[in-house]
Amino acid sequence: xxxxxxxxxxxxxxxxxxxxxxxxxxxxxxxxxxxxxxxxxxxxxxxxxxxxxxxxxxxxxxxxxxxxxxxxxxxxxxxxxxxxxxxxxxxxxxxxxxxxxxxxxxxxxxxxxxxxxxxxxxxxxxxxxxxxxxxxxxxxxxxxxxxxxxxxxxxxxxxxxxxxxxxxxxxxxxxxxxxxxxxxxxxxxxxxxxxxxxxxxxxxxxxxxxxxxxxxxxxxxxxxxxxxxxxxxxxxxxxxxxxxxxxxxxxxxxxxxxxxxxxxxxxxxx
Ligand SMILES: Nc1nc2c(ncn2[C@@H]2O[C@H](COP(=O)(O)OP(=O)(O)O)[C@@H](O)[C@H]2O)c(=O)[nH]1
Ligand SMILES: [Mg+2]
Numbered sequence: 001x002x003x004x005x006x007x008x009x010x011x012x013x014x015x016x017x018x019x020x021x022x023x024x025x026x027x028x029x030x031x032x033x034x035x036x037x038x039x040x041x042x043x044x045x046x047x048x049x050x051x052x053x054x055x056x057x058x059x060x061x062x063x064x065x066x067x068x069x070x071x072x073x074x075x076x077x078x079x080x081x082x083x084x085x086x087x088x089x090x091x092x093x094x095x096x097x098x099x100x101x102x103x104x105x106x107x108x109x110x111x112x113x114x115x116x117x118x119x120x121x122x123x124x125x126x127x128x129x130x131x132x133x134x135x136x137x138x139x140x141x142x143x144x145x146x147x148x149x150x151x152x153x154x155x156x157x158x159x160x161x162x163x164x165x166x167x168x169x170x171x172x173x174x175x176x177x178x179x180x181x182x183x184x185x186x187x188x189x190x191x192x193x194x195x196x197x198x199x200x201x202x203x204x205x206x207x208x209x210x211x212x213x214x215x216x217x218x219x220x221x222x223x224x225x226x227x228x229x230x231x232x233x234x235x236x237x238x239x240x241x242x243x244x245x246x247x248x249x250x251x252x253x254x255x256x257x258x259x260x261x262x263x264x265x266x267x268x269x270x
Contacts, residue, residue, distance in 0.1 A: 005100075005101060006131050007105060008105065010137065023048070023050035024232035025241065026104055037054070043084065053094075056087060062077070065079050084119050088126040133248050135168055140174065141176070144181055146199045153169070156169055157218060171186075171230065196215060228241050
């Protein structure tokens with residue numbers, strides 16, 4: 001149960017704040033004296049908010065794929081996603097040379113390609129099958145409404161089921177939320193009953209019933225509750241995120257148990 005060789009994948013929908021958080025978290029880790037490095041897995045990104053030690057763009061270049069294959073941007077993304085997996089040994093070689101204790105991996109922009117095609121699972125298993133974790137980012141704008149919140153959590157769960165790795169839900173860009181909004185979302189994440197009543201307050205429709213069913217099945221498989229609010233912009237919540245990720249390795253998969261209560265982190269930022 002150590003930090004040694006932990007791989008943390010930052011996953012989430014496009015624009016959720018993966019690269020920003022990965023960069024802010026890298027800096028936080030280094031300030032804490034952790035030997036951390038960061039890997040860019042996004043072949044299409046033009047600018048990064050950090051300096052990657054390992055950069056997949058060295059081997060997979062989206063523009064070049066488009067030029068050489070005649071594919072458009074979407075087709076090239078699909079091809080690039082598969083090519084990343086084919087570079088897994090190079091990524092591993094570069095990481096082996098760095099010998100870092102803590103490896104952060106900034107996932108490609110198109111989560112569906114990384115997660116639902118083969119490349120993500122292949123890469124996570126190839127690099128560090130026993131020591132990988134997911135930080136799953138939820139965009140706060142998509143979490144304000146109960147039904148939208150449920151679909152975000154559901155997407156996160158399919159990511160987890162697909163990759164088969166321990167996962168921590170992260171509420172990204174908390175600085176964009178009003179204090180009441182943040183409080184509401186945190187309550188939903190901790191008390192499924194409050195989420196259920198918020199769903200019931202929405203307009204009655206077939207979809208409302210579906211959302212309620214989804215919520216119940218998420219509870220049934222024991223994936224609720226727990227959510228960690230962070231802000232890369234204001235450097236908030238990173239210590240709690242670290243504690244939550246560490247907890248995944250210390251055997252506790254109940255984020256409300258043992259050392260940590262996510263409610264504390266909300267209190268602290270208030
Ligand atoms: N206000 C605010 N904006 C953020 C934060 N993190 C990221 N952003 C912005 O959200 C957008 C997407 O961020 P990025 O890290 O590139 O997301 P990615 O596509 O998931 O890697 C950018 O415009 C960022 O400046 C944050 O903590 N607070
Ligand atoms: Mg990014």
